Amino acid sequence: MVAKVLKVILITLAVFILLVDAFILLLKFWWFPKQERDLANIVLEDDKIQPTTLNIPKKFGYVYCPILLYHHIAKVEPQDSYSVSPEIFDQQMKWLLDNGYKVIKFDDYYRAMNKKRSLPAKPVVITFDDGDHDQYASGFPILQKYGFSAMFFLKINNIGKSGGLSWQEIKKMRDAGMEIGSHSVNHDSMSKMDLETMRHELTDSKKTLAQNLGIDVNYFAYPGGAFSATTETETKTAGYLSAVSTKHEVYHKFSQDLFAVPRIHIDDEMPTFVDWIQGKNL
Numbered sequence: 565m566v567a568k569v570l571k572v573i574l575i576t577l578a579v580f581i582l583l584v585d586a587f588i589l590l591l592k593f594w595w596f597p598k599q600e601r602d603l604a605n606i607v608l609e610d611d612k613i614q615p616t617t618l619n620i621p622k623k624f625g626y627v628y629c630p631i632l633l634y635h636h637i638a639k640v641e642p643q644d645s646y647s648v649s650p651e652i653f654d655q656q657m658k659w660l661l662d663n664g665y666k667v668i669k670f671d672d673y674y675r676a677m678n679k680k681r682s683l684p685a686k687p688v689v690i691t692f693d694d695g696d697h698d699q700y701a702s703g704f705p706i707l708q709k710y711g712f713s714a715m716f717f718l719k720i721n722n723i724g725k726s727g728g729l730s731w732q733e734i735k736k737m738r739d740a741g742m743e744i745g746s747h748s749v750n751h752d753s754m755s756k757m758d759l760e761t762m763r764h765e766l767t768d769s770k771k772t773l774a775q776n777l778g779i780d781v782n783y784f785a786y787p788g789g790a791f792s793a794t795t796e797t798e799t800k801t802a803g804y805l806s807a808v809s810t811k812h813e814v815y816h817k818f819s820q821d822l823f824a825v826p827r828i829h830i831d832d833e834m835p836t837f838v839d840w841i842q843g844k845n846l
Contacts, residue, residue: 617685637703717785
C-alpha cells in the first residue's frame with residue numbers, strides 16, 4: 565500500500581516538473597520573444613515621449629535632455645576647464661537630485677530619440693571622456709552616493725597606463741550599472757584622418773572593449789569633438805548606433821543626426837552649471 569502511494573506521489577511530482585519545464589520553455593521561446601517583438605514595433609507619438617514640467621518650455625518635435633560632458637574629477641591648481649573638483653561635482657549631482665532631475669542612461673536617450681520609449685520631464689545623461697583614474701577614484705563614489713549612472717567613453721591606449729583606468733576598475737563600474745562606450749584607440753582627431761587609420765580607431769576600440777568586458781559597445785565619442793561626414797559614415801559602418809559631439813544644446817530634435825549628438829561641457833562652477841542645464845547660456 566505504501567509503495568503504491570509513493571509511486572503515485574513520484575508520478576505526480578514528475579508530471580508537475582514536466583509542466584513547469586514546459587511553462588518555462590513557453591516563456592523563453594514564445595512569450596518573451598513576443599514581448600520584445602511587440603516593443604520593437606512600438607512607435608510613440610511625439611507628444612507621448614515626454615511630459616511637460618514647470619520651467620522647462622515644451623518644444624514640439626524636440627526632447628529636452630541635457631547630456632553632460634566631464635573629463636577629470638580632481639582638484640588642481642589653478643583649476644582648468646577640463647577638471648571639476650570632487651566638491652563641486654558632488655554639489656552638481658546634489659543639485660540635479662534636489663531639483664527633480666532623473667539621470668537616465670544614454671541608451672534610454674537613444675531609444676527615446678527613435679520614439680521607442682518615453683522619458684521623464686527632466687532627464688539628464690552624464691558622460692565622461694578618456695577614462696582617467698580620477699573618474700573612478702573621485703567621480704564614481706559620488707555617482708553611487710546619489711544612485712546615478714553614467715556613460716564612460718574610454719580611449720584604449722589609456723587603459724592600464726599611469727593615470728588611466730584599469731580593466732578591473734572598468735569592470736567594477738560596469739557591474740555597478742555604468743555604461744561603457746568607445747573614445748577610439750589613440751584619441752587622434754578624426755576630422756581629416758585617412759580611412760585605414762579611421763577604421764582601425766573605430767573597429768579595434770569597439771572590439772577590444774567588447775572582448776574584455778563582455779558587452780555590446782554601441783556608442784562612440786569623437787576625440788576632441790572633431791568629425792566629418794566621412795567619420796559619421798565610417799562610424800555607422802563600424803556598427804555603432806550613435807555618436808556624441810561637443811556642440812552645446814539641451815533640446816534634441818527627433819529628426820536630428822544621431823551621429824552628432826550634442827553635449828554640454830561642464831566646468832568647475834555651480835552658477836554656470838545651472839545655466840547650462842536650463843539652457844540659459846547656450
